[in-house]
Amino acid sequence: MSLAGVFDLVGALGFIVATVLAAISITFGKGASRLAAVLMTAAFSVLTFVMVSNTLEHLGITAALDPFEDFVEVVFFPLFAYALYVMSADTQLKTMRSMMHAAQAEHDLVMGIVDSATVAIVMVDTRGCAGFSNTFAEKEFGLYVGPGHERVSHAVIVPAGAPADSIQGAFDVRIVGATIRDERWDAVTETGRIPVRLSATPMYARSGELMGSVVVFIREEPGTTSS
Amino acid sequence: MDSLSYSEVFQLLLAIVMAPIILRTMGSTKRMAHLWMVLALISILGSYVFTIAEGFVAPTLFNDLEHACLCLAGIFFAVGSVSATRHLRARLAGDRS
Numbered sequence: 001m002s003l004a005g006v007f008d009l010v011g012a013l014g015f016i017v018a019t020v021l022a023a024i025s026i027t028f029g030k031g032a033s034r035l036a037a038v039l040m041t042a043a044f045s046v047l048t049f050v051m052v053s054n055t056l057e058h059l060g061i062t063a064a065l066d067p068f069e070d071f072v073e074v075v076f077f078p079l080f081a082y083a084l085y086v087m088s089a090d091t092q093l094k095t096m097r098s099m100m101h102a103a104q105a106e107h108d109l110v111m112g113i114v115d116s117a118t119v120a121i122v123m124v125d126t127r128g129c130a131g132f133s134n135t136f137a138e139k140e141f142g143l144y145v146g147p148g149h150e151r152v153s154h155a156v157i158v159p160a161g162a163p164a165d166s167i168q169g170a171f172d173v174r175i176v177g178a179t180i181r182d183e184r185w186d187a188v189t190e191t192g193r194i195p196v197r198l199s200a201t202p203m204y205a206r207s208g209e210l211m212g213s214v215v216v217f218i219r220e221e222p223g224t225t226s227s
Numbered sequence: 228m229d230s231l232s233y234s235e236v237f238q239l240l241l242a243i244v245m246a247p248i249i250l251r252t253m254g255s256t257k258r259m260a261h262l263w264m265v266l267a268l269i270s271i272l273g274s275y276v277f278t279i280a281e282g283f284v285a286p287t288l289f290n291d292l293e294h295a296c297l298c299l300a301g302i303f304f305a306v307g308s309v310s311a312t313r314h315l316r317a318r319l320a321g322d323r324s
Binding site for chain 2: 022
């Protein structure tokens, strides 16, 4: 046997091993993994065919498969690329799902803490409207956020003693973008003016644009004063 | 140009066009199996180049090199497949536990 014949024989054995292992992995996989294994098996089968054809030719058994080699071999790279693409897409999809589950778990934890807190926590947009309010803010101060995030608040939060008539949103816009630490403000509700201790922190988008503020406040004293 | 097979040139061009896509897709993961696969693909590309070259110069040498490259590709794919199968089985075992 010629040197090329020996190379073909060894190469054919290698491709047969690769094809068999890829075929076995079809049984392990599910969904996209299985499709990738099928494509990989097909890709390896193509080169196995070529190498077996070469070996048979060099052994002097038959050259009948030789005319088909080029036609078959040309599909190897597309099949291999497609298999890799499917594997890569499947891996990315799994990573994304895992990240979504982690983010959802974190969101649930934060929402649990925020909703069980005995302070009012409100996210205020740049117009002074409440975009989110926790259960305490809704029950104690009537700060509601509608299903479409429209304001249905029954309260207005203003600096201590300031008039509440001209306020368009739920909050005096002076709160937007300001850093406030434990200041005395008023919650003007349907039942009257409630003095509150209020803190606020501005919220920025990744681009640096001001998105609004996170406002936290609590009733200063149990009694209310008439507005 | 009698010695030039257009199907072989087409194969080489297709491989050259698809190689960056394949390598980029493989580069997103750092698995050992992928290193063997990359080596196998380089070997196949080499065999395509040598099979065209043998039509012009040193036919015996380039023919042997072509078959040697395909032989190496077979070995690399076999080793890569063993590595990939081990990784897959380990991952499945991890998923079950």
